[in-house]
Amino acid sequence: MTGVTPTTRLRIRAEALDGAHAATDLRDRFVLPSGVTYLDGNSLGALPVGVSEAVTDVVRRQWGTDLIASWNTADWWGAPTRVGDRIGALIGASAGQVVCGDSTTINLYKTVVAAARMRPGAGVVLTDPDSFPTDRYVTEAAAADAGIEVEYCPPDHAPARIAELGTNLALAAYSSVDYRTGELWDLPAITVAAHEVGALVCWDLCHSAGVLEVDLDAHEVDLAVGCGYKYLNGGPGAPAFLYVARRHLADFDQPLQGWNGHATPFAMSPDYTPAQGISRARVGTPPLLGMLALEAALAAYDGVSMAHVRARSLSLTAFFLECLADLEPDLVVATPRSEAHRGSQVSLRHPEAFGLVQALIARGVVGDFREPDIARFGFGPLYLTHADVLRAAEELHAVLAGNEHLRPEYSTRAAVT
Ligand SMILES: Cc1ncc(COP(=O)(O)O)c(C=O)c1O
Numbered sequence: 001m002t003g004v005t006p007t008t009r010l011r012i013r014a015e016a017l018d019g020a021h022a023a024t025d026l027r028d029r030f031v032l033p034s035g036v037t038y039l040d041g042n043s044l045g046a047l048p049v050g051v052s053e054a055v056t057d058v059v060r061r062q063w064g065t066d067l068i069a070s071w072n073t074a075d076w077w078g079a080p081t082r083v084g085d086r087i088g089a090l091i092g093a094s095a096g097q098v099v100c101g102d103s104t105t106i107n108l109y110k111t112v113v114a115a116a117r118m119r120p121g122a123g124v125v126l127t128d129p130d131s132f133p134t135d136r137y138v139t140e141a142a143a144a145d146a147g148i149e150v151e152y153c154p155p156d157h158a159p160a161r162i163a164e165l166g167t168n169l170a171l172a173a174y175s176s177v178d179y180r181t182g183e184l185w186d187l188p189a190i191t192v193a194a195h196e197v198g199a200l201v202c203w204d205l206c207h208s209a210g211v212l213e214v215d216l217d218a219h220e221v222d223l224a225v226g227c228g229y230k231y232l233n234g235g236p237g238a239p240a241f242l243y244v245a246r247r248h249l250a251d252f253d254q255p256l257q258g259w260n261g262h263a264t265p266f267a268m269s270p271d272y273t274p275a276q277g278i279s280r281a282r283v284g285t286p287p288l289l290g291m292l293a294l295e296a297a298l299a300a301y302d303g304v305s306m307a308h309v310r311a312r313s314l315s316l317t318a319f320f321l322e323c324l325a326d327l328e329p330d331l332v333v334a335t336p337r338s339e340a341h342r343g344s345q346v347s348l349r350h351p352e353a354f355g356l357v358q359a360l361i362a363r364g365v366v367g368d369f370r371e372p373d374i375a376r377f378g379f380g381p382l383y384l385t386h387a388d389v390l391r392a393a394e395e396l397h398a399v400l401a402g403n404e405h406l407r408p409e410y411s412t413r414a415a416v417t
Pocket of ligand 1: 103104105106132134135175179204206207227240
């Protein structure tokens with residue numbers, strides 16, 4: 001379009017893209033403050049409509065009126081597997097293989113120890129040196145407890161290293177999407193490589209559950225973990241989930257033996273016998289307020305296919321990259337431009353990334369900062385439009401044009417960045 005300013009061109013593009021994706025615009029399933037463009041769904045998802053009411057009902061009626069009876073009448077006891085199945089539907093797991101509960105950290109501990117026990121004689125768990133720190137910390141702790149070694153290898157070199165390790169590999173434990181750069185790693189290739197040497201895989205789905213087609217069953221993944229508070233929108237501190245492929249359930253010997261994972265919990269037996277099925281991954285009494293909030297939040301996905309969610313997510317992130325290329329072509333984009341390698345996030349590297357994010361928040365565009373120089377923008381596909389994306393890019397342009405990111409008031413760090 002000759003004679004048209006970049007802004008006008010991008011506005012026309014945003015309108016056209018929003019028109020083309022109108023069927024997957026689920027903004028009205030969320031409660032978002034006006035004037036805010038929320039690009040932090042990769043840290044804490046937005047509040048879905050109906051969650052407040054559901055939690056109020058849990059507190060007032062199920063707890064306040066029905067009291068202890070709700071363990072049966074509201075099936076509180078069955079919530080971990082019921083909510084697990086609902087999450088499973090979003091990550092390509094058929095029923096009976098996902099349990100909701102604990103945190104990603106704790107679930108990863110269970111899977112690493114269980115994998116070492118399932119592959120006796122193999123001495124190594126392979127993982128990403130740039131994993132989210134908790135993954136490193138807990139993998140080291142679990143490996144030490146299980147008597148195996150941790151070896152670090154970037155995901156793009158993992159298939160070759162897995163082949164070298166051969167039968168000495170017990171487990172390859174990787175994140176499907178890099179939390180800093182938003183890079184989508186090759187889950188099928190790493191999974192196949194691990195299986196070729198008889199090893200297991202565990203995928204951390206924190207940054208993929210709810211935004212892309214993970215297809216755990218189709219790729220014959222062995223184990224997976226992930227959290228409920230990011231793109232699944234379960235709320236702050238929402239419980240996590242754990243997937244164990246059906247073929248491994250009988251052998252899934254996880255180390256945290258608790259009464260909720262017992263075969264007959266109310267027999268009050270002094271000895272531990274694991275439950276049949278995925279319930280053996282349970283530990284203690286689940287945090288029901290959070291779990292039932294997550295269950296209500298998952299209704300935002302009702303009737304939505306993950307293929308459509310992924311298509312919308314890719315369109316949003318691609319359009320953000322297009323806007324940046326037009327408005328701020330010198331910015332360093334840390335996220336791969338190829339769709340096959342991009343999660344639902346765009347990260348920028350900038351020497352003043354912290355100030356940049358703070359200045360944007362002051363303008364109503366909420367992203368976050370990760371050390372050392374990353375400004376992260378996570379795109380919750382259900383509640384964002386291409387018009388939101390353009391607004392974010394325009395505000396970014398305005399911040400940089402006015403050097404707002406250098407203002408002293410934007411350099412103070414709170415406890416959570
Ligand atoms: C890849 C990854 N794993 C794990 C976690 C957090 O684990 P937890 O839910 O135990 O705090 C995060 C949090 O951002 C993450 O990005």
